[in-house]
Amino acid sequence: MQICIYPIMTYFRGVWCIMEKIIPAKERLTKSSKNRMDGELRGKILVILCAVIMISATISITIFLGTKGLQSFIKNGVSLIEFLTSTHWNPTNQASPEYGALPFIFGSFAVTFLAALIAAPLGIGAAIFMTEIAPSWGRKILQPVVELLVGIPSVVYGFIGLTVLVPFVRAHVGGLGFSLLSGMIVLSVMILPTITSIATDAMGTLPKNLREGSYALGATRWQTIRKVLIPAALPGLLTAVVLGMARAFGEALAVQMVIGNVRNLPSSILDASATLTTIITLNMGHTTYGSVENNTLWSMGLILLVMSFAFILLIRYLSSRRKL
Amino acid sequence: MSTPTLTRQVFDIMDLNLWYGDHHALKNINFPINKKEVTAIIGPSGCGKSTFIKTLNLMINMVPKVKMTGEINFNEKNILDEKIDLVELRKNVGMVFQKGNPFPQSIYDNVAYGPRVHGITKKKHLDELVIKALMDVALWEEVKDRLTAPALGLSGGQQQRLCIARALATKPDVLLMDEPTSALDPISTLKIEELILELKEKYTIVIVTHNMQQASRVSDKTAFFLMGELIELDSTSTIFSNPKDSRTEGYITGRFG
Ligand SMILES: Nc1ncnc2c1ncn2[C@@H]1O[C@H](COP(=O)(O)OP(=O)(O)O)[C@@H](O)[C@H]1O
Numbered sequence A: 001m002q003i004c005i006y007p008i009m010t011y012f013r014g015v016w017c018i019m020e021k022i023i024p025a026k027e028r029l030t031k032s033s034k035n036r037m038d039g040e041l042r043g044k045i046l047v048i049l050c051a052v053i054m055i056s057a058t059i060s061i062t063i064f065l066g067t068k069g070l071q072s073f074i075k076n077g078v079s080l081i082e083f084l085t086s087t088h089w090n091p092t093n094q095a096s097p098e099y100g101a102l103p104f105i106f107g108s109f110a111v112t113f114l115a116a117l118i119a120a121p122l123g124i125g126a127a128i129f130m131t132e133i134a135p136s137w138g139r140k141i142l143q144p145v146v147e148l149l150v151g152i153p154s155v156v157y158g159f160i161g162l163t164v165l166v167p168f169v170r171a172h173v174g175g176l177g178f179s180l181l182s183g184m185i186v187l188s189v190m191i192l193p194t195i196t197s198i199a200t201d202a203m204g205t206l207p208k209n210l211r212e213g214s215y216a217l218g219a220t221r222w223q224t225i226r227k228v229l230i231p232a233a234l235p236g237l238l239t240a241v242v243l244g245m246a247r248a249f250g251e252a253l254a255v256q257m258v259i260g261n262v263r264n265l266p267s268s269i270l271d272a273s274a275t276l277t278t279i280i281t282l283n284m285g286h287t288t289y290g291s292v293e294n295n296t297l298w299s300m301g302l303i304l305l306v307m308s309f310a311f312i313l314l315i316r317y318l319s320s321r322r323k324l
Numbered sequence B: 001m002s003t004p005t006l007t008r009q010v011f012d013i014m015d016l017n018l019w020y021g022d023h024h025a026l027k028n029i030n031f032p033i034n035k036k037e038v039t040a041i042i043g044p045s046g047c048g049k050s051t052f053i054k055t056l057n058l059m060i061n062m063v064p065k066v067k068m069t070g071e072i073n074f075n076e077k078n079i080l081d082e083k084i085d086l087v088e089l090r091k092n093v094g095m096v097f098q099k100g101n102p103f104p105q106s107i108y109d110n111v112a113y114g115p116r117v118h119g120i121t122k123k124k125h126l127d128e129l130v131i132k133a134l135m136d137v138a139l140w141e142e143v144k145d146r147l148t149a150p151a152l153g154l155s156g157g158q159q160q161r162l163c164i165a166r167a168l169a170t171k172p173d174v175l176l177m178d179e180p181t182s183a184l185d186p187i188s189t190l191k192i193e194e195l196i197l198e199l200k201e202k203y204t205i206v207i208v209t210h211n212m213q214q215a216s217r218v219s220d221k222t223a224f225f226l227m228g229e230l231i232e233l234d235s236t237s238t239i240f241s242n243p244k245d246s247r248t249e250g251y252i253t254g255r256f257g
């Protein structure tokens, strides 16, 4: 019963050495395995606990957001159709409040797609440059650039956008400067590193023999990139873009600082506008918990959640199509 | 350079030296390769077989810091010349790799890749080339009903034959094969060997193999490489029955490598 004098956390190997001298083989087998089982169990419980905490946090947030988000429709009698399709947002009008969130839904989608439109070609282009054109020095320069871009906090992006971009757009393009255009530019810079790094992975993990196969048939570098490598990496490249879009869709602070935050549907890219996230952050402070307006903000939050599920499903689908 | 036998030669390699940085990987190689013959290259691993075969279509240029001296005459033209057209060279000298590497595209698109890259766009012409190439590798019957199916759905042996078809579709003179069966099961290996014997009616074939039975079964000439040197090059029967160099004998009788 050598084991008993050792504390619970005894290092197995130490035990093993001692046991080997004293306890017969048969017993040793059972003892040591029992002790090891205890350790196994502790480890198992620990990691199960981590998983349970994570899962229950996610589920509680989802349930909470679900119930809060639906309250405006169920309890306050706001029409779901109006909420999703009307362009009139005037919840503070005492006589006849209006709850049309379409301008913000539209704003969210508009900045997201426009930002992706700029960032996707840039990011994928940079990825191809790093993996195919100049793998040695290209990567050495671009990798830190990408990492730096990730590290800049969104408030700084917004601040730069506000001080540099907004006046620039006002002076050289037109309008007030606070606009969809400014929002999309700031967002595209913010999602560029996401797209670049995932696209670089997608290109970099392609098997080397694809390139060889193509070159050996007399293809040039561009033919190889266009006709073999990009199609082969396509699911990964699309995943990169979708992840970038998911980030753009959820970004609030930086967008809020440059987009102007008006409640009208924008009629041009130079018009000020608003997104779901910016309306939530702007209004959550001065609405009372439980009021109709506050509840409609939760409904917008629910839309954000639903959209992020949609993005996740899309990414799942894309990665299941990865053939290599 | 103009010896009377030259017309029979597709390749004539003279005093070829190759360095990877400081590492002298090929040393003074003199190696004529005859038309419509199968030349096997054998030797222990690391002796420079792959390096040598990759010089013939200049795939070696993809490796950074490679330096070469000497001449590699292909159809009487030195391809180590600066002005060589790589696209044209690789169209005429096809290559098949150790492991089948079909593109993640359809069977048809894989075979049509080469011709398309070389500017053929007409559907009818492409169809002809694809069918012909697939017939040449005896894959046509197996895949004719699923030409649009992904090539990666084929078995390993089929994939390798598809890669041979892909190389043949550009109508090359020479087919280079670097251990084309080393990743295949015995039955698929046998099929590829039969294929090689058929293909040599039309093509010049250079095959690297670590399997000496394979070399003796499929080749007319065998070259033995050792530590970057071409030790012996002769008819396959001579190499296997009556080698002149004791090192060749040592290798084929299994004393080393
Ligand atoms: N890309 C490379 N860079 C540096 N050395 C290489 C490279 N490829 C091969 N070598 C070296 O050249 C020699 C010949 O290699 P290789 O031609 O691949 O041999 P084999 O195909 O006969 O096994 C080996 O010593 C190998 O280490």
Ligand SMILES: [Mg+2]
Pocket (backbone or CB within 6 Å): B049, B050, B051
């Ligand atoms: Mg090799």
